[in-house]
Amino acid sequence: MTTAIEQTLETYGIENWGAGYFGINRKGNLIVHPSDTDTKASADLKEIIDDLERRGISTPVLLRFPQLVTAQVRKLQRAFRAAIREFDYQGAHMCVYPMKVNQQRAVVEEYLREGTRYDFGLEAGSKAELYAAAALEQASDSLLVLNGFKDEEFIELAFVSARAGKRVVIVIEKMSELDHILGFAERFEEGHEGDLPLVGLRVKLYSKGSGRWEKSGGEAAKFGLTTTELLEVIRRLQEAGRIEMLRLLHFHIGSQLTDIKRIKNAMKEAARVYAKIYRMKIPIELLDVGGGMAVDYDGSKTAFDSSANYNAQEFANDVIYTIKQVCDDENVPHPTVIQESGRYLSAYHAILVTNVQEEIETVVEDITPIEIDADDPQVVTELGDLRQNISIKNYREYYHDALEHRDEMFTLFNLGLISLVDRAKGEVLFWDVCERADKYAQQAEYVSEEFDELRRLSRAKYLTNFSVFRSAPDHWALDQLFPIVPIHRLNKPPTAYATLCDITCDSDGVVDKFVDLHDVKQVLELHPLIAGEPYYLAFLLVGAYQEVMGNNHNLFGTPNEAHIHIDEDGYLIKKVLRGTTVGEAVASARYEPGQLHDGFRRQVRQRIKQGDLTEAEGAELVEFYESRVGAYTYLAVNGKERKK
DSSP states (O other): OOOHHHHHHHHHTHHHHSTTSEEEOTTSOEEEOSSSSOOSSOEEHHHHHHHHHHTTOOSSEEEEOHHHHHHHHHHHHHHHHHHHHHTTOOSOEEEEEEGGGOOOHHHHHHHHHHHGGGTOEEEEOSHHHHHHHTTSOOOTTOOEEEOSOOOHHHHHHHHHHHHTTOOEEEEEOSHHHHHHHHHHHHHHHTTOGGGSOEEEEEBOOSOOOOSTTGGGSSTTOSSOBOHHHHHHHHHHHHHTTOGGGEEEEEOOOOSSBOOHHHHHHHHHHHHHHHHHHHTTTOOOOEEEOOSOBOOOSSSOOSSSTTOOSOOHHHHHHHHHHHHHHHHHHHTOOOOEEEEOOHHHHHGGGEEEEEEEEEEEOOSOOOSSOOOOOTTSOHHHHHHHHHHHHOOTTTHHHHHHHHHHHHHHHHHHHHTTOSOHHHHHHHHHHHHHHHHHHHHHHHTSSSOOHHHHHHHHHHOEEEEESSOHHHHOHHHHHHOOOOOEEESSOTTSOOOEEEEEEOSSSOTTOEEOOBOOSSSOBSSEEEOOOOTTSOOEEEEOSOOSSHHHHOOOGGGOOOOEEEEEEEETTEEEEEEEEOOOBHHHHHHHTTOOHHHHHHHHHHHHHHHHHTTSSOHHHHHHHHHHHHHGGGSBSSOOOTTSOOOO
């Protein structure tokens, strides 16, 4: 017999998208495992949130589990090691973590802590990222790959980093970068021939990726050199006597690549370009296959935008096998494969937990019992008859009649022929008919689309204490799906259907698409809210891009943050970082809190001078206003006392 917890696991698809890291304990709480193989050790998210609340750290809070970064590094390394062994590949595999995916120090340092064992390095795409990466400890043989457009200062910083001991690779994105490289090579070479950076070429492939970012590849791509430009760079390096610096070929066909066939095609084309360059007697030895390894956010294992029709081992097998096949055909050595899988490495480790503030009523509720009076307008009386007599046999017909009566009622109201009280009564009766019709429809063997639409129309709206623009911007901008699961009450079946509204004053601040194994759900199964009790939801797999892409809509800043370590004894909160305060938020928009305080005092003094406030009342207003400078920008959790 299926238990309630097993039903819940299936409802939310945890075993499909969770990669072995998430589950439900006997208490009905969502738990996190530190690896996909260690299911004995776990952390209870509800216990963590309660613990943080006792410390004065309220939701929304970003829970960071660095061990999941470590687990993903190991999983990736194991996959490529197995592929290299299976196909007798003579080259090696290395990874560079693209800092743009999540530059947070805790993430990068955890990646390096584990990745150093495998000579995994970093990728930087801006001066600021390079500035940070240059000071971080890496394995001596690991790479620091520099992508993106570069000016003279960027390239000089790359040469300085190489002189300081980093194994830097400057990937040429446009011809003008070569001039700076050649100039600095002359200047930095004297007495330090071995301290120069390596050079890479990003090639613009004909092959395209798949999914939302497929335009990143192909002939119209933003980055990359054409074949003509590629040959021109090689010629100029040879003329300058710097061809020994050219060691890497790079390509990138997009992020979140959903279809393995597209990946194979790109690998085949890039490997052929690599082999042809090598046969020109160029000392090239590294093939950077870029990023794009997808995360299966919905667990469907398909080529859908929020999924992928392959796993890490299948990806590694196809990359290694395809490159080996081409190189063997061209009779050139197998290159060291460089990979930039930032999304895959960081997505799982971060979870945003927040509370539902309350329900926003969608349909009209009966505030007082509706009774039909003799003097009610005919349209109201007929809606009352529909409510009274609807049944399993006539629900479809009565639903259609109710729609006609509602339209008639609004027409009569606009003509001034019925009162506001009549309209209110008619609205309640209409939604009562709809609710009963929907219940009958769900009992039918086939539910017609019109009742699916009715369910979407009448679904609950849960006001959720977060900003979708700050914490899940890819959902708003790209319809990216993220798993969303209550962190407690999971031993009881969810009986409510809802969408989520954030607390910004923007109609786009909603989450109304949810992961599903076979489709995209328009509603999320949740539990009814209980007065006086907080209800917490977890947004999972938000560790890639969401923090760095989040914006300051409505000046909602970064949420509170906690770093969690898991062992067999449970969890340890290793670090807590408080989120943005009101003062910090306004300062980010260049308002100086001190000047705001002065301005508020002036207004209060004017009111006192006019006799509208007493001195005591004015002082009380000023004291309260200035005390809010240190307040959290998000809402206080319902049922919780506000921290002063």
